[in-house]
Amino acid sequence: MRSEMKRRIATVASVAAVAALLLSGCATADPAQGSKPAAGATIKIEQGSLTGAAATGTIEYLGIPYAKPPVGDLRWHEPEAPEPWAGVLDATKPGPDCPQTVNGDSDGSLSENCLYLNVYSPDKPKNKKLPVVVFLHGGGYTGGTPNIYDGRNFAATGDAVAVIPAYRVGLFGFFASPATAAESEFGAQGNWGMLDQQQALRWVQDNINAFGGDPDNVTIVGESAGGGSVCFQLASPTAKGLFDKAVIQSMACGLGDTPADTTAYAAQWGCAADDAACLRAVPASTVVGSASGFGFAQPVSGGPDQPVDVLAAAAAGTLADVPLIVGVTRDEWIGFESGSYPLAPADYEARIAGEFGPLAPKVLERYPADAGEDPIFPLGWVHGDAGFACPTVVGADTFAKAGNSVHFYEFADRTVPGWRSLGDPFPPSTLELGATHTTELQGLFNYTAAQRSLNDEQRALGDQMVSLWLSFMKTGEPTLKGAPEWKEFGDKRQILELKTKSAGGLKMITSFEKSHNCDLWNNLG
Numbered sequence: 001m002r003s004e005m006k007r008r009i010a011t012v013a014s015v016a017a018v019a020a021l022l023l024s025g026c027a028t029a030d031p032a033q034g035s036k037p038a039a040g041a042t043i044k045i046e047q048g049s050l051t052g053a054a055a056t057g058t059i060e061y062l063g064i065p066y067a068k069p070p071v072g073d074l075r076w077h078e079p080e081a082p083e084p085w086a087g088v089l090d091a092t093k094p095g096p097d098c099p100q101t102v103n104g105d106s107d108g109s110l111s112e113n114c115l116y117l118n119v120y121s122p123d124k125p126k127n128k129k130l131p132v133v134v135f136l137h138g139g140g141y142t143g144g145t146p147n148i149y150d151g152r153n154f155a156a157t158g159d160a161v162a163v164i165p166a167y168r169v170g171l172f173g174f175f176a177s178p179a180t181a182a183e184s185e186f187g188a189q190g191n192w193g194m195l196d197q198q199q200a201l202r203w204v205q206d207n208i209n210a211f212g213g214d215p216d217n218v219t220i221v222g223e224s225a226g227g228g229s230v231c232f233q234l235a236s237p238t239a240k241g242l243f244d245k246a247v248i249q250s251m252a253c254g255l256g257d258t259p260a261d262t263t264a265y266a267a268q269w270g271c272a273a274d275d276a277a278c279l280r281a282v283p284a285s286t287v288v289g290s291a292s293g294f295g296f297a298q299p300v301s302g303g304p305d306q307p308v309d310v311l312a313a314a315a316a317g318t319l320a321d322v323p324l325i326v327g328v329t330r331d332e333w334i335g336f337e338s339g340s341y342p343l344a345p346a347d348y349e350a351r352i353a354g355e356f357g358p359l360a361p362k363v364l365e366r367y368p369a370d371a372g373e374d375p376i377f378p379l380g381w382v383h384g385d386a387g388f389a390c391p392t393v394v395g396a397d398t399f400a401k402a403g404n405s406v407h408f409y410e411f412a413d414r415t416v417p418g419w420r421s422l423g424d425p426f427p428p429s430t431l432e433l434g435a436t437h438t439t440e441l442q443g444l445f446n447y448t449a450a451q452r453s454l455n456d457e458q459r460a461l462g463d464q465m466v467s468l469w470l471s472f473m474k475t476g477e478p479t480l481k482g483a484p485e486w487k488e489f490g491d492k493r494q495i496l497e498l499k500t501k502s503a504g505g506l507k508m509i510t511s512f513e514k515s516h517n518c519d520l521w522n523n524l525g
Contacts, residue, residue, distance in 0.1 A: 050089035057156030063095035066203035069113035079199040117165035120151030126158040129214035131473040138224030149445040161213035165200035174297040179276035189303035201242035219245040227251030235313035252391030254311035314402040323476040327409035331434030334380030348375035390521040417451040
C-alpha cells in the first residue's frame with residue numbers, strides 16, 4: 001500500500017506545472033517592450049559582439065543564442081556550442097518560445113530554433129565580479145518560456161547578473177527511441193531539455209564575465225518544473241562545476257523518474273523507432289500536437305547525465321556539494337483545483353475515496369469537506385501537502401544528512417495573486433485561492449502570467465525575498481537586516497515563514513510539518 005501511495009503522490013507532483021498551464025489563460029509578454037538600445041551596451045563575447053537595451057537600473061541582452069539551433073540532425077540530440085556571428089548582434093528582442101501548444105505561459109510556438117537566453121546586468125554594478133543567478137522556468141516540462149520573467153529585480157540592485165535560458169520542452173525536450181539511443185550515450189534517456197540547461201550553464205562559464213558576472217559564483221534557481229530541473233542538475237555528473245549554490249522552489253525532488261513510453265509516438269508518426277531520418281522529418285506541428293495531459297514529458301535517471309535520481313545521489317554521497325534553499329507555497333495546489341469550483345462535498349469525498357482507497361477515511365479525518373470555503377480548498381491542501389510540502393521535508397532531511405546546508409522557507413502570504421485562471425475572474429473574485437503555486441514569482445522574477453499586479457506591501461515582501469536570495473548567492477547564507485535569523489532546517493525543523501508585514505511579516509516557525517499533516521503523508525503504510 002505504501003508503494004501505491006508513493007506512486008499517487010509522485011503523480012501529483014510531476015504534473016503540477018502541467019495542470020497550471022491547462023488551467024491558465026494565455027499571458028505572454030515582451031520583456032523588451034519600452035526599452036531602447038543603451039549607450040555603451042555593445043560588448044563582445046566568445047561568439048561575437050552584441051548590443052543590449054536599457055531598462056530602469058539595468059542593461060538587458062535578450063535572445064542570445066547559447067547553442068546551435070536544435071534542428072535537422074540536432075533534433076533529439078545533445079546541444080552543441082553556438083556558432084560565431086559576423087557584425088553586431090541585435091540583442092534587444094527575446095528569442096522565440098520553444099515548441100509547445102498555447103497555454104498560460106505561451107502563445108504557442110513551432111520554432112525549434114529556440115535555444116536562446118536573456119541576460120540582465122546592472123547599469124551601475126557595485127563590484128567588478130558579481131554573483132550570477134540562472135533562473136530555470138517552470139511549465140511541467142511541456143511548456144514555459146523565459147520571456148514571461150525577467151531578472152531586473154536582481155540586476156537593478158547593482159549586486160548581481162541574472163540569466164534566464166529557454167530549454168526544449170514536451171516531446172522535443174524529452175524523447176527517446178532506439179534511433180536516439182544508437183546515436184548518443186545520452187539518447188536512451190532523452191533528457192534533451194536538461195542537457196540544454198547544462199549547455200546554458202557552460203555558456204555562462206565562458207561568457208558571463210563580459211556582463212560583469214563571476215563564473216565562479218553561480219546560483220541556479222528553479223520553480224515547479226524548474227525546481228525539478230535544479231534537482232536533476234544536483235545529481236548530474238555532467239553538471240559538475242557548473243554552479244555553486246542552488247534554490248529549489250515548489251517541487252519535491254526525487255519524484256517523477258519513471259520514463260514515458262516515447263517510442264509509441266514513432267508508429268503514430270509513420271516511422272520505425274530506429275529510423276532517425278524519418279523521425280526528424282516529422283513536422284514540428286505534428287510533434288507538438290501528438291501529446292497532451294499529464295506526465296508525458298519529464299526527465300529520467302539511468303544514463304550518464306543522471307545515473308540515479310537526486311535523493312539516491314544524496315544517499316550515495318554523489319550529490320553536488322553546494323548550499324541549498326528549498327521551499328514551497330502554503331497552498332500549492334488550490335489554484336489547480338479552482339477549475340472544479342464549485343465542488344459538492346459528496347463529489348469531494350468520492351474523489352478522495354477514488355484516489356486513496358482504504359486510506360481515504362484517514363485523509364478525510366484530516367481534511368473534511370467543510371475545512372474551507374468550498375471543498376476545492378481541502379482538495380487542494382491534500383494534493384499540496386502530499387505532493388509538495390511533505391516530500392520537500394523528506395528532501396531537506398536527505399540533503400542535510402548528505403552534508404549540504406539547507407535553508408527551508410514557506411511562502412505563506414495569502415494576499416498575493418496567483419496565475420491567470422480559466423476566465424477573468426474565475427473563480428469569482430470573492431474567492432481567494434491563498435498562497436497557491438507561482439505566488440512568489442512576481443516578487444522575484446516579475447512573472448507576467450499573474451492575475452493582477454502586486455500592491456506596495458506585496459512588492460515590499462518581494463524585495464525582502466530578493467535581498468535574502470542575493471545574500472545567499474553572495475555567501476551561501478541568506479540574511480536580511482531587521483529580519484529574524486534564517487537558521488538551517490536541521491534537527492530543530494526551523495522554517496522561515498514569508499508574509500507581508502500586515503499578515504505577520506517574516507518569522508521562524510517549527511509548526512510546518514504539523515500544519516501540513518506530514519506525519520500522515522510521510523509515514524504511510
